[in-house]
Amino acid sequence: xxxxxxxxxxxxxxxxxxxxxxxxxxxxxxxxxxxxxxxxxxxxxxxxxxxxxxxxxxxxxxxxxxxxxxxxxxxxxxxxxxxxxxxxxxxxxxxxxxxxxxxxxxxxxxxxxxxxxxxxxxxxxxxxxxxxxxxxxxxxxxxxxxxxxxxxxxxxxxxxxxxxxxxxxxxxxxxxxxxxxxxxxxxxxxxxxxxxxxxxxxxxxxxxxxxxxxxxxxxxxxxxxxxxxxxxxxxxxxxxxxxxxxxxxxxxxxxxxxxxxxxxxxxxxxxxxxxxxxxxxxxxxxxxxxxxxxxxxxxxxxxxxxxxxxxxxxxxxxxxxxxxxxx
Numbered sequence: 001x002x003x004x005x006x007x008x009x010x011x012x013x014x015x016x017x018x019x020x021x022x023x024x025x026x027x028x029x030x031x032x033x034x035x036x037x038x039x040x041x042x043x044x045x046x047x048x049x050x051x052x053x054x055x056x057x058x059x060x061x062x063x064x065x066x067x068x069x070x071x072x073x074x075x076x077x078x079x080x081x082x083x084x085x086x087x088x089x090x091x092x093x094x095x096x097x098x099x100x101x102x103x104x105x106x107x108x109x110x111x112x113x114x115x116x117x118x119x120x121x122x123x124x125x126x127x128x129x130x131x132x133x134x135x136x137x138x139x140x141x142x143x144x145x146x147x148x149x150x151x152x153x154x155x156x157x158x159x160x161x162x163x164x165x166x167x168x169x170x171x172x173x174x175x176x177x178x179x180x181x182x183x184x185x186x187x188x189x190x191x192x193x194x195x196x197x198x199x200x201x202x203x204x205x206x207x208x209x210x211x212x213x214x215x216x217x218x219x220x221x222x223x224x225x226x227x228x229x230x231x232x233x234x235x236x237x238x239x240x241x242x243x244x245x246x247x248x249x250x251x252x253x254x255x256x257x258x259x260x261x262x263x264x265x266x267x268x269x270x271x272x273x274x275x276x277x278x279x280x281x282x283x284x285x286x287x288x289x290x291x292x293x294x295x296x297x298x299x300x301x302x303x304x305x306x307x308x309x310x311x312x313x314x315x316x317x318x319x320x321x322x323x324x325x326x327x
Contacts, residue, residue: 007120014122014178015134020074020105022171023047024126025058025081025095027066046125046171047071047095048107048180055214056095057206058170059185060086061149063093071097074105074132085213088150091185092206094213107172110179112202115139115158123162123184123198125171137162145291146186146199153291156202158182164198173200222300223326224308226252226279229290235280235311236293237273250321253277253312280316281309297323 001009027043045062049055056071063069069081079097086093119139127133137160144157158173164184173182182200209219225245229236238254241247255276260268281287282296283306300306302325307318 010120010176011122011134011136014174014176015124017178018107018172018174019124019132019134021049021107022074022124022126022132023049023056024072024129024131025056025062025170026070026072026078027063028068029066044126044129044167045169046167046184048170048172049104050094050109050210051106052101052104054097054099054104055084056081056097057183057210058093058095059183060088060091060093062170063095064088064149069095071095072131073099073103075103077103085217085219087209087213087219089148089152089219090154090201090205090209091148092183092201092209092213094210107180108178109203109207110175110177110181112156112158112181112204115142115175115181115202117141120176121160121162121181122174122176123160123164123168123171124174125164125168125184127163127165127167129167135163140197144199152294154185154201154205155295156205157185158200158202160198160200162198168198220302220325221298222302222304222323224293224297224321225249225324229279229293231289232278235278236287236290238277238279238310246321246324250308250319252308252310252319252321274313277310277312277319279308279310283307284309 025045025047029041031041047056047058050057070078071081072078079099081095081097084094084096117139123135140161141159144159146154146157148154168184171184172180173184175181181203184200186199212219225242225247227242228240230239241254255271258270258272262268287293302323305320305322308321309318
């Protein structure tokens with residue numbers, strides 16, 4: 001360490017402490033070729049060990065659709081991996097490998113809520129298959145939103161300027177103490193390589209769902225029982241609700257069909273916006289989009305009762321809804 005400046009010492013120490021926790025993930029899937037013949041498609045990504053039982057965290061998109069998943073540890077040993085659980089809404093997957101405990105070096109999880117713009121960060125991953133590569137940068141911005149593969153928006157995304165390239169997905173984003181504060185997930189680039197804008201899922205969001213993913217294989221979220229809404233400037237117009245679901249039991253009103261008799265046997269059917277509830281708040285917190293509605297509802301647990309504020313017949317009304325469950 002002699003001759004190194006303080007920043008270089010941080011880089012060296014963090015890498016020495018964490019690099020054995022980072023794994024290389026390779027996938028294989030059978031796809032149909034040009035002439036109907038099956039071909040093998042391969043992919044690569046990164047991940048990191050979270051416990052001595054062999055659980056590994058990575059991105060869902062790294063292993064999505066894979067028939068075979070292998071995890072390569074720091075010593076070069078390759079292990080078949082099973083997918084324990086996935087949460088597409090946060091682009092998170094948990095794998096498990098059968099490896100001896102002395103070969104597993106779990107990471108230390110940090111607190112992503114303490115991050116500040118300008119703070120030093122480090123990333124370790126496998127860009128272009130180059131195992132356990134270290135890059136550094138700063139936190140460029142916080143609380144970004146990123147669309148997951150299933151269309152849901154991931155909230156609280158960390159933006160950095162660290163060099164993140166294909167193969168880095170699923171690797172850890174670290175603070176200067178070597179604690180994981182995020183999982184590298186995506187980049188913005190016109191050429192598919194690092195352009196200084198990369199994104200990571202905050203570790204606090206992952207930590208909340210890690211236990212359920214390991215135990216149950218999925219995340220159970222609170223559900224309002226509303227299947228369709230129409231976004232207006234004033235709020236969310238309820239178009240359809242699940243039959244027998246929480247919204248219907250609570251008496252929330254979906255849009256109705258208005259029937260008008262025009263004479264001579266003619267009938268005109270049209271949707272009547274005035275018949276539908278207009279959702280404007282959850283627990284008195286304003287919601288203006290489907291994503292904001294889901295975010296507020298999913299802060300609660302199935303079985304909780306929440307107040308949904310709607311505009312009904314021109315007046316605000318608080319409707320208590322006992323939430324159901326949805327995976």
